Amino acid sequence: MTSWTPAEVDPDVPSAARIYDYLLGGSHNFGPDRELADKLLAVQPNVADIARRNRAFLRRAVLFMAAAGIRQFLDLGSGIPTAGNVHEIAQQAAPGSRVVYVDYEGIAVAHSELLLAGNENAAVVQRDVTRPDEVLAADGTRRLIDFSRPVGLLAVTIGHYLPPATDPVGVFARYRDAVAPGSHLALSHLTDDFAGLHGDAIVETMRSTQNNVFPRTRARVLELFGDFALVAPGLVTTSGWRPDDSTAAAVDPEEDGLYAGVAVKT
Numbered sequence: 001m002t003s004w005t006p007a008e009v010d011p012d013v014p015s016a017a018r019i020y021d022y023l024l025g026g027s028h029n030f031g032p033d034r035e036l037a038d039k040l041l042a043v044q045p046n047v048a049d050i051a052r053r054n055r056a057f058l059r060r061a062v063l064f065m066a067a068a069g070i071r072q073f074l075d076l077g078s079g080i081p082t083a084g085n086v087h088e089i090a091q092q093a094a095p096g097s098r099v100v101y102v103d104y105e106g107i108a109v110a111h112s113e114l115l116l117a118g119n120e121n122a123a124v125v126q127r128d129v130t131r132p133d134e135v136l137a138a139d140g141t142r143r144l145i146d147f148s149r150p151v152g153l154l155a156v157t158i159g160h161y162l163p164p165a166t167d168p169v170g171v172f173a174r175y176r177d178a179v180a181p182g183s184h185l186a187l188s189h190l191t192d193d194f195a196g197l198h199g200d201a202i203v204e205t206m207r208s209t210q211n212n213v214f215p216r217t218r219a220r221v222l223e224l225f226g227d228f229a230l231v232a233p234g235l236v237t238t239s240g241w242r243p244d245d246s247t248a249a250a251v252d253p254e255e256d257g258l259y260a261g262v263a264v265k266t
């Protein structure tokens with residue numbers, strides 16, 4: 001344990017937040033997280049590329065929303081701060097943009113609090129995203145998000161951590177219902193629709209962590225958007241969503257392993 005470890009964090013059981021941090025080159029992780037990440041690399045050798053392309057999709061989705069006039073963001077399952085955090089991207093594009101991060105993992109929350117100290121336009125709330133009413137009623141959410149104005153909902157690599165028993169379709173519907181017309185929803189989601197993604201092995205490897213994973217088919221992922229209208233190019237994979245000059249595109253889009261899309265509430 002280190003001085004930055006909150007008391008409720010169990011460093012012996014790997015967490016998705018800390019595994020992802022390690023795969024992205026971060027230092028807020030423990031030995032068991034790194035060992036688990038190495039097991040993931042053994043079953044899915046391009047998993048760090050999958051993580052980087054996902055992070056780049058997040059950046060482009062936030063910039064797309066900012067260009068569409070979105071000035072407030074609710075980032076569900078925001079993770080441990082790393083290069084290119086949502087408030088940095090959004091506030092650089094449009095100063096004064098407001099961002100609420102939501103995560104239930106103690107290290108992610110502790111580091112977000114440190115990073116956001118003194119930023120009155122950004123906050124982190126430690127909540128379980130499968131309890132939307134608690135997330136929407138949290139002090140930080142109510143202080144920073146005006147639900148009469150469009151919101152940028154970010155659900156980037158969070159859906160596949162939600163077990164079927166939590167009713168992910170209903171959870172997403174609750175967030176969609178809470179926001180005003182003009183709001184956007186960006187999401188990315190693990191799928192085993194593609195031969196190059198070893199879904200069964202990933203599911204098995206993640207079973208010993210705090211976060212089981214549930215890859216979903218294209219049809220199941222589309223359900224999470226409800227009646228929001230997908231913007232072009234629709235539901236694709238991460239590196240294929242509106243690539244820009246900095247996009248390290250996958251040679252074969254299926255190597256991305258994650259469906260990705262952005263949709264608008266009409």
Ligand SMILES: C[S@@+](CC[C@H](N)C(=O)[O-])C[C@H]1O[C@@H](n2cnc3c(N)ncnc32)[C@H](O)[C@@H]1O
Binds near residue numbers: 016017018105158
């Ligand atoms: C892989 S990280 C994704 C971080 C960021 N959204 C991104 O895509 O770069 C997934 C995050 O979701 C969080 N998470 C998983 N299930 C959650 C839940 N039910 N409530 C809140 N956070 C959750 C994990 O703690 C982790 O930090």
